[in-house]
Amino acid sequence: KAGVTQTPRYLIKTRGQQVTLSCSPISGHRSVSWYQQTPGQGLQFLFEYFSETQRNKGNFPGRFSGRQFSNSRSEMNVSTLELGDSALYLCASTPEGAYGYTFGSGTRLTVV
């Protein structure tokens, strides 16, 4: 059974650019959550999607957005990148009716 797949693994972008990150959950998992991880802040919740609907959103500016497709794959987009957006972005999926995440390996974004 394949795990949670995130692409790309590493990304370097320039301030002001935008970026799109992709996450494919475990087959059958319809809930996908996104987190930003930085050394000082730990894991910060971005948003959670279930069946193409955003069910919950964290306290991030509107530059951070996401979506989920009918096959449960999810993307998150960050526009007008800032240096402070440099972080590890983790995606996690959960089976319906259960708690507990399976995380992907993450996308490490560096903004220069």
Next chain:
Amino acid sequence: GQNIDQPTEMTATEGAIVQINCTYQTSGFNGLFWYQQHAGEAPTFLSYNVLDGLEEKGRFSSFLSRSKGYSYLLLKELQMKDSASYLCAVIGTGGFKTIFGAGTRLFVKA
């Protein structure tokens, strides 16, 4: 507000026992998780507590007291490979949003 506190770093000796504490204040409670994260890797699930008491799984045990907003992760017979960050996380109201603590970096020395 919502807050999860855990020590920043701990050091223990191989073969010993270590207890990592976590206190939380959240809007509602639907369970508490512990995750392990090795440097450069994704977090992996260790334990889930929703009722008060101790859950044991091999060398790892997790305890929960909901009335005190307190949990701990107990690691026995420490091994060098246990050197990692340990993340305490709480599912709040609605069950859709999991809040993480900043993590405790555990260093196991020979």
